[in-house]
Amino acid sequence: MVLADLTAGAVADAERRALSRPLADVERQALARPAAKDALAALAPADRVKIIAEVKRASPSRGALAEIPDPALQASLYEIGGASAISVLTEERRFGGSLADLEAVTARVSLPVLRKDFIATRYQVLEARAAGADLVLLIVAGIEPAVLRDLFGFITELGMTPLVETHSADELEAAIDLGAPLIGVNARDLKTLELDRDLFGRLVERIPDTAIKIAESAVLTPADVTHYRSAGADVVLIGEALVTGDPVATLKSFLEA
Numbered sequence: 001m002v003l004a005d006l007t008a009g010a011v012a013d014a015e016r017r018a019l020s021r022p023l024a025d026v027e028r029q030a031l032a033r034p035a036a037k038d039a040l041a042a043l044a045p046a047d048r049v050k051i052i053a054e055v056k057r058a059s060p061s062r063g064a065l066a067e068i069p070d071p072a073l074q075a076s077l078y079e080i081g082g083a084s085a086i087s088v089l090t091e092e093r094r095f096g097g098s099l100a101d102l103e104a105v106t107a108r109v110s111l112p113v114l115r116k117d118f119i120a121t122r123y124q125v126l127e128a129r130a131a132g133a134d135l136v137l138l139i140v141a142g143i144e145p146a147v148l149r150d151l152f153g154f155i156t157e158l159g160m161t162p163l164v165e166t167h168s169a170d171e172l173e174a175a176i177d178l179g180a181p182l183i184g185v186n187a188r189d190l191k192t193l194e195l196d197r198d199l200f201g202r203l204v205e206r207i208p209d210t211a212i213k214i215a216e217s218a219v220l221t222p223a224d225v226t227h228y229r230s231a232g233a234d235v236v237l238i239g240e241a242l243v244t245g246d247p248v249a250t251l252k253s254f255l256e257a
C-alpha cells in the first residue's frame with residue numbers, strides 16, 4: 001500500500017533527523033518563530049477561485065516532473081502569479097522534497113505556506129513550525145483516528161492551521177467531526193494512485209459551509225479549474241501544471257478561468 005509505505009518512510013526519516021536534532025531543540029526553534037500567518041483569511045471563500053500553488057519535483061504516480069533548483073524562486077513566482085498560499089512537498093523519498101525547501105520558501109514569500117508531507121508525529125509538526133510553515137497537511141487515510149485528533153489539536157495549539165485531506169465520505173465525516181476549518185478532497189487515491197476527478201463533486205455537498213472547500217490534484221487546464229469551481233470548490237491545490245509550465249502565465253490563465 002503506497003500511502004502506508006510513504007508514511008512509514010516519512011516517519012523513519014524524521015526519526016533519523018531527531019538523532020541529530022532532538023525534539024526539545026526543534027520545539028525551542030518552533031516557539032521562537034514569529035506567529036504563523038492567518039491561512040483562513042488568505043483562503044476565505046471569495047467571488048473568484050483561490051489557488052494553493054505547490055512546489056513539487058516528482059511524485060510516485062507521475063515520476064520526475066521538474067528539477068526546481070531554486071524552490072524559493074519558484075514560490076515567489078507563484079506569489080507574483082496570484083496564488084493565495086504556497087504548498088511545499090517536503091517528503092524526500094518519492095517526491096524529492098526537503099525541509100530545506102520549506103525553510104527557503106518561508107523565508108522568501110509573504111503568503112501562508114503549507115508543509116505537505118506524510119505527517120504522523122508531533123516531531124514532524126514541530127519541524128514544520130520551526131521551518132516557518134503556517135499550515136500542515138493531515139491525511140485522514142494515513143493515520144489512526146486518535147493520532148489524527150492529537151495532531152490536529154497540536155497544530156492548532158502551535159497557531160498553525162491544519163488542512164485535513166480526505167478521499168471518501170467516511171474520511172470526510174472524520175474531518176467534519178474534528179471541526180476542520182480547511183477540508184481537502186484529493187482526486188488521487190493515495191493507496192492505489194488512481195485518479196477520480198469527479199470525487200470532489202460527489203462529496204462536496206457533505207462539507208459544511210463553515211469549512212473552506214479545497215479540491216486537490218489533476219488540474220492541468222483552465223477547464224479543470226472551472227470543473228472544480230462549478231462543483232463548489234473555494235480553493236484548488238495545483239502542483240504539476242505549475243512546475244511543468246510557466247508558473248506566472250499558468251496561474252494567470254487558471255485565475256481567469
Ligand SMILES: O=P(O)(O)OC[C@@H](O)[C@@H](O)c1c[nH]c2ccccc12
Pocket residue numbers: 054056116117139165186216217218219237238239240241
Ligand atoms: O500535481 P497535481 O496533480 O496538481 O496535485 C497537487 C496535489 O494535489 C498533490 O501533490 C497532493 C495532494 N495531496 C497529497 C498528499 C501527499 C502528497 C501529494 C499530494
